[in-house]
Amino acid sequence: MEERYQAKAIEEKWQRIWEAEQAFKVSEDAAKAKYYVLEMFPYPSGRIHMGHVRNYSIGDVVARYKRMRGFNTLHPMGWDAFGLPAENAAIERGVHPEAWTQENILYMKTQLKRMGLSYDWERELATCEPEYYRWNQWIFIQFFKKGLAYKKSSFVNWCPSCETVLANEQVIDGRCWRCDSVVTQKELEQWFFRITDYAEELLQDLDKLAGWPDKVLTMQRNWIGKSIGAEIDFPLVGRDGGLRIFTTRPDTIFGATFVSLAVEHPLALDLSAGTPQEAAVRTFIDRFKNVSQANRGAEEGEKEGVFTGAYCRNPFTEKNIPIYLANFVLMEYGTGAVMAVPAHDQRDFEFAKKYQLPIPIVIQTHDHKLTADNLTEAYVDDGVMVDSGIFSGLASAAGKEKIAAYAEEKNWGKKAIRYRLRDWGVSRQRYWGTPIPIIYCDRCGTVPVPEDQLPVKLPDDVPFTGKGGSPLSESKFFSQVACPTCGGPARRETDTMDTFVDSSWYFLRFTSAHVATAPFDIEKARYWMAVDQYIGGVEHAVLHLLYSRFFTKALRDLDLAKVDEPFANLLTQGMVSKETYRCSEHSWLFPSELVGSEKEGWRCPQCGRPVQKGRVEKMSKRKKNIVDPEDLINLYGADTARLFTLFAAPPEKDLEWSDQGVEGAYRFLSRLWRFVFQHRPLWTNVSANGDASGLSAELRELRRTIHRTIKKVGDDIDGRFHFNTAIAAIMELFNALSAAAQSDGQSNAAAAVIQEGTETIVVLLAPFVPHVANELWEELGHEERLDQVPWPSYSEEALEEEKLLIVVQVNGKVRGKITVPADVTQEYIETNALADPKVLSFLDGKNV
């Protein structure tokens, strides 16, 4: 190798070596401590982007570091390969989703390999392969048998223009994400997973996840949304039965002056039958029933309702109160019926004002300042119960308990707990997903596909039209099937599964990626699970991470998984952003398109208008602020790309892209490279034997710096993930070595310490910039691959300070600095500190 740093040749060389030697292949080894580090696997969109580079660079540092620390380290990679873009490509360009996906996987795999990521590629998997998705189907059937998968009719988001169901996350402000049509509601038969069975455990076990960011824990807690309250029956007046309501504020029940129902409530129409209100109610229901919840208020939060003509009795006040339908009541939460307490609930307050319903105060502030007249908004805080019969005078907190207990005693209702979490609808009317392995027979009903007939493969005779309905039903042979139970004519389910199913257990599959007889090998999973460190974007804080936790628990209850939680530690990395440029006339512009200069101001290439440097935003094609990792690798090499993304910001923070910063990273590697080749000739006769005796004070200090750096870099990587400060410390050490080499590069003693320092830098850099570190290690005359070198340990003896700098503060302000030998007494320091003239000048009186 020559004296110029040539990233391309070095990187190709080491990637070849790692491949040939299967350097990162692992298997179970009971003798070694295991470590499982996993980055969220990518969707094969075509090319990797900077978010991937950042995510996988972070994971690779952890993997390589843990390996050097002696852990048996599992670091796999695969493809979340089902999903909509492949189907859209098929519709728009006539490529089969399978071909499109495989091509993308192939290309992205070469890109990842060029990053030098230390994956065990033998465990590679793609969720669109029948060998993978057959186990989605198998798990579905196990869930079905346990009642965890079930079918029910439910309202779904429906785009009338695309004629398809939309997932909640595809509805933006009540409109379709693709065509911008107003989303409606449609009732469809859908398959669900009973995730709500695990609501309480999913909530409780968040406390076990000490290694997760608080932010994510909070988001999951809110998503599960546990509410404690009571269900109480309000008997109907003039007919049998009652309305069961759910409330978290039973203490306000004496203030309930009406009841509100969702338009979907089963009794909604029935109650008005035969009353003068019937027509109005029918109109109201028709107006709202197909409108998605997000679109039900004409304006933000506008309350609307209609009287049903019917009454029910508040069991506590024994008064008859009217029943209304209201546009803001949700059928899916609670019971679809709400006791309305206008004085103490803002929605009910607005509703009562609008329809002139009474607003009695039943919770008073402690200074009794609420009156019917001065109430301008609902009083929703705690207080003292008033006008509440025998409960008057109780604090509202105590009242909640007492009222609920009283209702239970009288058999009017019971204490109840509700969650916002809904069961997980997994049916998708799509082609490119896992076929749901169910057969419908007129005689036998809903029958799962027998396990020995799995996988139910995707048919390849489906036209891709983009029209509504399930594409699988267009296949000539797919749907028609003999009933597995009776042999009679039957039809297959033609919906496919939500792709989140695929990603809910792939981390288990990685422990035995190619086992053909089970979703994963139980013993291997027992060895590797849980994932010790999971790394990915915060956008998955709820859905993917919650579904994976649910799957892990459900598979545990099927005696497959042996852990309660899949991911012991979670790191959510920030996004990669860059400045944008925008012309008022011609929208977003690439920086390279701009004309003019930084000093004179940039102008638009089309209209010549001045262009302002815009906000720093997440990299996106639309905003033209992307950097293609491939260009970066071609220009500087993978090591530079890795070094910059790791150095520019701590992993959990957003990273602002800087082209100059990349240059800086490259310069550092070049400088190190040159340094090694320049000084190596001096090291042929010396060896770093760690013997410090006879070294000058300067060299002893240099050795101290070396060992301090070893300690700091280890501490920074381990658990803290402060890669930016770890790299900064390495740079500091390098600066110190450079300075030493310049002032005293000739003596044998100095050469030995500088050699020790240089080797230390190369080893410490191995997790961050593996190619150049490996190459330099070899150039330094080492036979064994740097990947196999253990992480260096620091010497306590070398760390020991001989002299200490003592900062003397007077009233918190630095007034003097004294240097003392490390082994002196307290009095010695005090005496010297008080002898310092500067300190003295600030000490008019006594010292503390």
Place this chain on the structure above:
RNA sequence: GCCCGGAUGGUGGAAUUGGUAGACACACGGGACUUAAAAUCCCGAGGACCCGGAAGGGUCCGUGCCGGUUCGAGUCCGGCUCCGGGCACCA
């Protein structure tokens, strides 16, 4: 509206437990090398002010704003402002 984060030089960011604020890097300025440029190397730098011929030395201010605790606060407490994110009629 509710719940989480965050705010430190020209910029990205350091400061791990309340103890020298601004490590490291980028950008910038100056110098060396060069016919020249690039590359490389060296030096400088928070702000205001003071002493000195100079090298240098010193004082005060300074971590979004106001207040508090403490010998001492970027760090802890109370009250705001702004920015980012999540949830959003959940009874």
